[in-house]
Amino acid sequence: MKWFSSALILAITFTETYAHKWDQTSAEGWLWYKEQAPEPIKQEESSQPKSLKSPPKKKETYQAQLLHLRENFEEAMAKSILVPTLENVNQTRDLHDKMFKKSELFSHLWMVSSLMDGRGHEAATNLNPLHRKIYEQDKTEKLSSQLKTLSKTYGLFFVFKHDCPYCHKFVPLVAEFAHRFGFELKGISKDGGTLPGLTNISKDNGILGLINPEGIYPALFLANPKTLEVMPVAWGMVSYTELLQNIETLIQAMEIPHAHS
Missing domain, CATH: 3.40.30.10 (Glutaredoxin)
Incomplete structure (x- = not known):
């Protein structure tokens, strides 16, 4: 029984000593899990520029709009002459009426503007016969x-x-x-x-x-x-x-x- 106690004390001492030594040992083999998890590797951002959004479309000038309106009418007129269908002629008339109404309104407003402003009324430009x-x-x-x-x-x-x-x-x-x-x-x-x-x-x-x-x-x-x-x-x-x-x-x-x- 005495030898068992001595063996037990020896076993405890050995275990404590080995445990202490094991704890002080640097990570080897299966001891890697005791270490702090490594930080994830940051991937460098691509040097390529990010795709930019296409710039907003520039507003078409009024001069360009008028040009397109005239070109559309001329194209429709040519189409109506070369391919004289009712649909084509109606399209041409619609474009003509659209242009005519805008022109008529412009002429009317021009006259109103002239009446409101006397600067444009010169004796040399008056076409009245008596004048x-x-x-x-x-x-x-x-x-x-x-x-x-x-x-x-x-x-x-x-x-x-x-x-x-x-x-x-x-x-x-x-x-x-x-x-x-x-x-x-x-x-x-x-x-x-x-x-x-x-x-x-x-x-x-x-x-x-x-x-x-x-x-x-x-x-x-x-x-x-x-x-x-x-x-x-x-x-x-x-x-x-x-x-x-x-x-x-x-x-x-x-x-x-x-x-x-």
């Missing part, structure tokens, strides 16, 4: 006054050649114009000849090479003897109305600062 008559009369009187004022500082150079038939036909008109508005009329002859209807004539002294290098006959110029300014009024033969319009254009240009400097 046009009064406007033209007023314009003629104003131009006549401007020409009489202009004749106090400017004269007219009539450039001609004796053998030029257009010069012979044009000079009476120019002489009448000069007399009516008080312009001094001076003829400059390229060849030294004379011309019926002109009393004040001088032979070219070289000035024609400067003011009429192309040699166009007849030609008419405004000339200021004080400033030596010379401006073309007519190249070749023109009507009385054109003559008035040309000089009116020059007068308007003179009113613009530095326009003829």
Whole structure:
């Protein structure tokens, strides 16, 4: 019995010692379960960019919408002509009516806008017959006054050649114009000849090479003897109305600062 107690004590001691040693042993074999579970390996995020959502579709401009509407109508019209079925013709009419209604509404609103705003109502653009008559009369009187004022500082150079038939036909008109508005009329002859209807004539002294290098006959110029300014009024033969319009254009240009400097 004594030996059993000793054996029991020895067994307990051995067990405690071995257990302590076993507990201090690093993980080997089946001891791996005592260790803390390893952290899961994090997968690196893919360097490839994530798929982006397609950007919102850009709104079509009104100009593009109008173009498409017109193109659709033209396509429907072509289809109706080449394939003339009732369905195709009805489709073409529908598109036509749609365009017409929009155009009609636009025209109506344009008129309303014009009535609400007086800026667009100018005397020169009014098409009323009576208004046009009064406007033209007023314009003629104003131009006549401007020409009489202009004749106090400017004269007219009539450039001609004796053998030029257009010069012979044009000079009476120019002489009448000069007399009516008080312009001094001076003829400059390229060849030294004379011309019926002109009393004040001088032979070219070289000035024609400067003011009429192309040699166009007849030609008419405004000339200021004080400033030596010379401006073309007519190249070749023109009507009385054109003559008035040309000089009116020059007068308007003179009113613009530095326009003829």
